[in-house]
């Protein structure tokens with residue numbers, strides 16, 4: 001067994017936290033040979049609930065779990081941390097405008113970025129799950145200038161997994177038979193799940209389904225799945241979101257398979273015309289603990305229009321947080 005890796009989960013007493021922590025502690029994220037030390041960050045009124053979750057983690061007697069700390073202080077939570085899962089965020093309340101939501105989240109992600117900058121381990125990897133995930137990641141990243149930009153990511157993997165399932169069900173094949181799926185842009189209803197580069201049997205999925213289904217059923221089903229889950233469950237996706245977070249970090253650390261890629265929101269280097277610095281969904285591979293954007297994919301007019309629309313939304317969110325003085 002190696003030395004324990006410190007993993008910080010914010011919003012640990014929430015519903016995604018509850019679905020996530022047990023899987024991290026059991027080794028499903030960092031592998032069966034890596035002990036973990038968990039740090040749970042919560043707001044003060046939720047500390048008691050976080051303690052309850054920690055009691056249950058103890059009661060699982062996970063051999064890989066070397067300790068749990070609970071705190072409402074970001075500096076303590078990120079001290080020496082190597083993996084930070086930023087789940088806790090301010091949900092949109094009744095009558096709340098977009099600017100109010102961004103401002104409320106700025107109040108969370110700015111100090112967390114500063115704390116990561118000040119006290120996290122040199123190999124820190126950050127995944128932002130809390131919505132609006134891409135823009136929250138941009139806020140945190142801006143306030144962590146000493147951390148390499150490529151360590152800040154936001155989650156597109158739930159959308160990616162949703163797209164795999166919808167495409168596999170349409171073709172009547174297993175999800176593992178679909179490769180090279182991409183979710184471009186923002187984790188929002190404007191996202192673009194791309195079947196032109198996704199493959200089944202060595203051919204683009206788009207060639208194997210009707211265009212009408214792709215445009216009018218597949219894309220809206222994937223893009224609005226979060227809202228459909230909220231409508232059905234009365235609460236936003238939790239276990240599937242936690243599962244996607246595990247997939248994202250596992251692939252980041254362990255690498256992606258040969259000849260395949262996944263979707264993650266990473267800091268744009270200008271690839272595919274996405275303005276530099278925006279944290280956008282891209283096709284990515286991982287090796288040696290870092291993501292690379294897959295290059296040289298052709299985007300036809302249909303795909304180009306969809307990518308541009310979602311990226312324009314991200315640019316609008318960036319402009320809004322700039323106006324609020326958050327970046």
Ligand SMILES: NC(=O)c1ccc[n+]([C@@H]2O[C@H](COP(=O)([O-])OP(=O)(O)OC[C@H]3O[C@@H](n4cnc5c(N)ncnc54)[C@H](O)[C@@H]3O)[C@@H](O)[C@H]2O)c1
Nearest residue numbers: 011013014015016041042043046088089129130131158241
């Ligand atoms: N990116 C994705 O694919 C995706 C998918 C599902 C949900 N989400 C988002 O994830 C977030 C969490 O969802 P949930 O269902 O677990 O919500 P939840 O309300 O059950 O839990 C959120 C937790 O965050 C805590 N929190 C709030 N502010 C905090 C702060 N400053 N520091 C630490 N903790 C804080 C709250 O006390 C709460 O316990 C939401 O923003 C949700 O929209 C994202």
Ligand SMILES: O=C(O)C[C@H](O)C(=O)O
Nearest residue numbers: 131225226227229236237
């Ligand atoms: O919390 C939400 O608004 C939805 C969530 O981002 C999801 O995709 O399930």
